[in-house]
Amino acid sequence: AQSVSQHNHHVILSEAASLELGCNYSYGGTVNLFWYVQYPGQHLQLLLKYFSGDPLVKGIKGFEAEFIKSKFSFNLRKPSVQWSDTAEYFCAVTAPNTGNQFYFGTGTSLTVIP
Amino acid sequence: DTGVSQDPRHKITKRGQNVTFRCDPISEHNRLYWYRQTLGQGPEFLTYFQNEAQLEKSRLLSDRFSAERPKGSFSTLEIQRTEQGDSAMYLCASSIQGSGNTIYFGEGSWLTVV
Numbered sequence: 001a002q003s004v005s006q007h008n009h010h011v012i013l014s015e016a017a018s019l020e021l022g023c024n025y026s027y028g029g030t031v032n033l034f035w036y037v038q039y040p041g042q043h044l045q046l047l048l049k050y051f052s053g054d055p056l057v058k059g060i061k062g063f064e065a066e067f068i069k070s071k072f073s074f075n076l077r078k079p080s081v082q083w084s085d086t087a088e089y090f091c092a093v094t095a096p097n098t099g100n101q102f103y104f105g106t107g108t109s110l111t112v113i114p
Numbered sequence: 115d116t117g118v119s120q121d122p123r124h125k126i127t128k129r130g131q132n133v134t135f136r137c138d139p140i141s142e143h144n145r146l147y148w149y150r151q152t153l154g155q156g157p158e159f160l161t162y163f164q165n166e167a168q169l170e171k172s173r174l175l176s177d178r179f180s181a182e183r184p185k186g187s188f189s190t191l192e193i194q195r196t197e198q199g200d201s202a203m204y205l206c207a208s209s210i211q212g213s214g215n216t217i218y219f220g221e222g223s224w225l226t227v228v
Contacts, residue, residue, distance in 0.1 A: 004156075006156075009181075015120050034216070036219075042220045042221070043221040043222060044205070044207075044219040044221060045159070045219075046216055046218070049216060051129045066138055090156050090157070091157075101162070101170065102147070102157075102159065102207075102217055103159070104149075104156030104158075105155045105156050106154065106155055107154075107155070
């Protein structure tokens, strides 16, 4: 079975600081990678996704993520965070050859201090 | 609103009672997923349907849990003889069949077993 690891459980940043959240997965084949965000009191929403092509993908609200196949990583980045980015961030992976089931990491809670 | 809708949003029940949650997916989506999420954890896969067929079930889905999607549209998740350990957020998601297609989540149904 696949697994997804998010090593940062809780991150606290001041506004305008840069953000990088780690995500590693365990699966040797072709994967599709996602970052979802859950704002307080809201449902999970897609931030960005990688299927193929350019390993640097850009998502909504200034977020981007880079797929590094050799490191089995898909880290999320944002150059300058805002208070409104306070949320829970989940990395997820699917593999077309394993039924397309989505596997999620345990999440990273981001708190941005104004 | 044409997103995934779930009902009820919150349910408090006594241990031993049965509960049923309903999910209405995005209308053109033929895949429907149920996940469970507890505090501090990412969503855990329970089961998914392609049209009316239940294609995969997680080990988490004990025999007290049953899910149906009789006409390939809405789905129900029933938990019989609830236990305190069943307290969680039950998430429904839907997608269009295809390699790595994005899944879209509903707002979830909170279950508290007292």
